[in-house]
Amino acid sequence: MSINFKQIEDKLKTEAKKLLEGGKVSIVLAYGKGYDEKHPMPYVARKMSDVENMVFNEFCTANMARYLVRYPRGTKIAIAVKPADSRAVIQLIQEEKIKREDLVILGIPVYGMKNFKTGETIDSKTTCGRYNPVIYDTLLGEEVHGQPVVSPYDVLAEYEKMDKDARWAFWKKELDRCIRCYACRKACPMCYCDPCFIDQNKPKWGEKSPESHGNLMYHLTRFHHLAGRCVDCGECSRACPVDIPLYLFHKKVAKECEEMFGQAAGMKIEDKPALVNFRVDDSDKILE
Amino acid sequence: MKKTNFQDISDLAAQLMGKGTLVAPVKEVAGFNFREISDAKQVDLNFYNTLMSPKSAFFPHTEDFVRYDKNKFVLDAQCVELNLKPVFLFGVRPCDAKSFEIMDIHFSGTGAVDPYWKKRREATTIFGYAFDPNTPADGADFYSTLNIGAADPEGSDIFMMKKGDELLLQAVTPKGETLLSSLSSLVDASKDDEKYFDDTIAAGHSFKTRFTCVDEKVIAKKLEDIFLKTEFWEKISDACLSCGACTFVCPTCYCFDICDETLFSKGVRRRVWDACMFTDFTLEASGHNPRTKVYQRLRQKICHKYSFHVRKYGVISCVGCGRCTRNCPVNIDIFSIVDQALKE
Amino acid sequence: MCSNNPYIPMPVEIIKIIDEVDTHDIKSFRLKFLSKEDEAKFKYLPGQFSELSVYGKGESPIGIASSPTEEGYVEFTVQRAGTIQSGLVTAALHDMNEGAKIGLRGPLGNSWPIEFLEKKNIVVVGGGFAFTTLRSLINYMLHKDNRSRFGEITVIYGARTPGLLLYKDELAVWEKRDDIKTIITVDKGDETWKGREGFVPAVCKDVAPSPKNAVAVICGPPIMIKFTLPVFFDLGFSKENILTSLEMRMKCGIGKCGRCNVGYKYVCSDGPVFSLAELDELPRDF
Incomplete structure (x- = not known):
């Protein structure tokens, strides 16, 4: 079909x-x-x-x-x-x-x-x-059935082979290319903060220049703001004019969240976002 | 006129590197970009056009003004010197070469002179590079709409074009002439080459990209007339995400911010590209912001380029390179908006 | 790059800080150039502004409150302003003491059109904090060398409360002079207030300055401007003879950074002073 x-x-x-x-x-x-x-x-x-x-x-x-x-x-x-x-x-x-x-x-x-x-x-x-x-x-159409089941996390295979240092080096290299046009956050349905932390100056969280410090501050913070909230639509990565594979980080965090809290983002209206909902039986893995 | 074999471009590059700094197209992850060349083999002329515009050769994303220590007196702040070797900007497409002339009017031609733009501009020799007339125009381009030919040498010091497996180089300005005659890796071109060169320039004018030409004054006036037609502006900005992708890739967007960036006590005051699409672009200290809505910001962008600029400087601030269209995450096409406006 | 670079500030010392209002969020800073050359170069007219510069915080465009007839210093009145995204420089200035050294770029922008104002009757209307460059203009016109160049001078100045009036000592002096008519009003007085009460537009209507050979110079919060303008139209002032000063976020101050435009004009270099006739030509985008 x-x-x-x-x-x-x-x-x-x-x-x-x-x-x-x-x-x-x-x-x-x-x-x-x-x-x-x-x-x-x-x-x-x-x-x-x-x-x-x-x-x-x-x-x-x-x-x-x-x-x-x-x-x-x-x-x-x-x-x-x-x-x-x-x-x-x-x-x-x-x-x-x-x-x-x-x-x-x-x-x-x-x-x-x-x-x-x-x-x-x-x-x-x-x-x-x-x-x-x-x-x-x-x-609008028929439900799709019979397509091969693909895990959204399969594309992480290569990424997960990297050790901590290699990942750090990978992200530093990728994020160094960022031109700070903010297309990623503007394309993201979950990025609705007004103002975005990176646009604040009291305190100033990161610099405006497209250089390592500010780029890392912006992206790493944004990655974590989206922990347990990213629905993996891929808009950030497609919006990026310099093709930074932002989706890799989001997917990795989403996967960990799912494993830790047994809940994927945006699946049930009754759910509460994983990171704002405290449950006694929540995983303590993050603290280990 | 001189020429070289297309395969031997790295020899030419090496020679230029010996004379100063070479900035040329390099193939990167997301496309081609102008970069300072460290290895002559990096230079790659097999590109349609670069992802980022070459404006950063004169107007870099960040330009340092002053270094300071915030615990020391203002008197101890050090003004950052700009010591430039001669710069060779290699492989600039005709529409981009035109953009420099438009930016000149703003930065050094009227009012206060921007010393950084002027100094960088003076240090640079521009090698223009004709679009290949045998390659169809990219679907996003519209330079011919703005009366720019596919092979216009205007704005270049030396103009280059591809002829089969050869690269022809013709001096356009005295600056280019002096340089060209000193480049020993080149050989003299033939009469045939010269004819081909002239024919290609002429053919470049009949090469058409999208849209038909409209008088800039007509566009400027029309946009002024419909400035307050909020319904129109809201409609055309429905999709706009209000990100800065279009302005950052644009060869004629020049808005900037002046930022103090401090790490521990040491810092630098620098100018950094800014974008009229950002919410805080016009945010006043008091918290008042005249452009809080997306439509107000997109209207500003379009009117600035096609109306205010014409009124203030006599030219449209756009060269039809198509970068904004190509890089828009939601496929907004700037000239389609102008086209719609003309029909309003 | 250091000489004649319009982006590099000149060093100045804060020689005096005046706490202007009872809410303590508006202070005047008297600045003295650290270099004689800079001081000689800094020639300004009322209505111009400068970028006050604190390294590590940034720059803020502030109208010059002193008159060029005052020698030995330049004065700026600064409101501590800000949101989570703005107001770093004004906050830093307010935390400074006399003797601190900061940077200054300017003078920037056009000015009140002195030649145009000459031989005319001048009606100055100010509201609240926006009185700073008007004060510069008034002191300029009142100077003994200049007073005869201008006709009658009428000043209508209002603030929300008596404690929010700027330059109280000077206002008192002007009120006593007979070559200037000074009308001070507050929205609401207190126990000690003996002056007028009422909003600026109403007071203007009441005072009813004659439009004959007169120019109105009006600065204030948008709401005041909105209701004051019709009063002056009714009195018969033409749009050419009503002047105001616009405010926009400015950075470079020299028409390059592209953020302060209203239509095809840059407020920093084509303004900040515009006549209403000029503003009418521009799209309403401020």
Whole structure:
């Protein structure tokens, strides 16, 4: 079975029209035409006539959950989510940034998405290893079954072979390339702090220059701010103009969190984020 | 006119390295970038265009002004000297060479003169490099829309182009002429080469990238007229993440911050690239911020480049290199926005 | 790179600190150049500003509060301001003592258009902390060498409370002089306050300065400006004859760093002083 992108696009349009027409939502967060077919854009439909510009194809990698916190609380929003994106929505609900009742979730069961910059299939690398959204009100297509099960952590194999010193050297080298454009944090659905710690100057946590100190401070802190919260959508890594494989760190931390707390980010609305929820039987591994 | 075999570029590079600092395209993880060359073999002209623009040769991401010790008197602060060897900026595409002229107007042509830009500019000889007319334009480019040809020597001191497996080099300025005649690894070009050179420059003008040309004054006026049409600006910035990727890769974005960066007691006051897309760009000490919304910041960016700049300096502050489009995480295409604005 | 580099501050010493208001968050700093050459070079007019510079903290653009007719020092009135992201320099200055040495870059920006103001009646309207460069202008015009160059001078200055009025000693002196009409008002007085009460716009309406051959110079918080301007329009002042000074975040102060633009004008180098007629040409983005 392969994914019928055209069919998803048609269903997306039909649903969007229905929701806007019925006044059930005031905006639909989905995908629209970009400057060419390979470069679709995140898109906001506000009125019926906007729906015509919607598209869905294998290059629609953007995680629309990023935009949820941009609208005033209580705005009724329909949002198109791919598997990993749906987890971001759940995580944002857990963190009380948005309310479930304000959302209409349009789930997209999908695999075979491609990075629009490189054309490479992103499945094994930067999606959370799922083919079906975890949560949805309407599914735009058929649930995907029978695809090979890939662990999202398989890509860590090479990374985990490195010892502590090699990892430190690896990250120092990778993060040295950072130009501090902050595309990673801006693309991340979980990076909603205002202001971000790196933009504060009382106290000043890190320098603005793209040099080792500040780069390490920014990225390592951000990595840890996302511990137990990262849903592995891969947006940070795709957004990065200099291709820093940020996903490796996030995945590693996510894996450890999952092992320690028996809970992956954004899987159940009733969960509390692992690192803000104290349980007596929590693992003490981190202290050892 | 001179020439060399394309395979022997490293000889030319080595010779330039003997005369000063060579900055040339190098293949890196995410694409090509201009870097200071330490090994002549690193120079690689098999690129379409670089990821980052060559502006950092004159306007580096960080430029140190003063070194200080915060426990000592202000009098003990040391002004950082800029001692430059001659710099050879090698392999600059025509649109990027044009960007230097636009930046010149801002940094040294009007008002206060920026001493760092001026000094770095004076120390540098620019080797322009024509786009290969046989290679189709990258889908993101739109330099021809801004009247820049695929093989315009304008802005270069020496202009280079590929002819088969040879590289032709023609001096454009007296500075380039002097340098070119001193490069012994080159041989004289033939009459045929000269004709090819001129033909290619001419052909470069009929080479079309996206969009059609529009008079800059028309664009500037239109953007001014719709400045307060919030609905339009909100719509076009729906996708914008408000990150700084577009401004940092841009050859004509020049906004900067001046930062004091201290480690223990020692520190340096330096300028660091900044971006109008960042929330704190216009945050005043009092906490007031005139541009808190994404649409206000994207509007500023677009109007600055295509309207305010025309009004203030007479030229559009964009060369159509397509870097912002290529590197935008959400595929915002700056000239598509201008195009839409013209239809408003 | 050190000589004639517009980014390098000149060393100055804080020779006097004046605690201006009862909330103690606004202080005036009197600065003296450590080098005679720098002092000779620093020629300014009322309305200009400078970047005050504390190494390790940064720079902050502050309007010059002294008048060029005051010799031997330059004075700045600084409010301790800030959020979690801003206000490092003002905080550092407020923690300093007399004798401390800091940096100064300037003078920067345009100024109140002195030639344009000559032979005209001047109405100066100020609110709260924004009175600093107006004070510079008033002291400049009142100087014995300059007074005859200007017509009648009317000053309307208001603050929220009596304790928040700046330059109290000077205000008292101006009130006694007969070559300047000084009207001081507070939003709300206290037990000891014997002066006027009322908001600046209402007081302007009440005083009703004549627009004839007159220029209004208005600085204050946005809300004051918003309600004061219509009063002056009603009185018959034209947009060319109403001047104000804009505030934006500035860094370089010389029109290079690109952050303080309003439309195609940079506030730091094309301003900060603009007439309303000039502002009308610019997009509302401040």
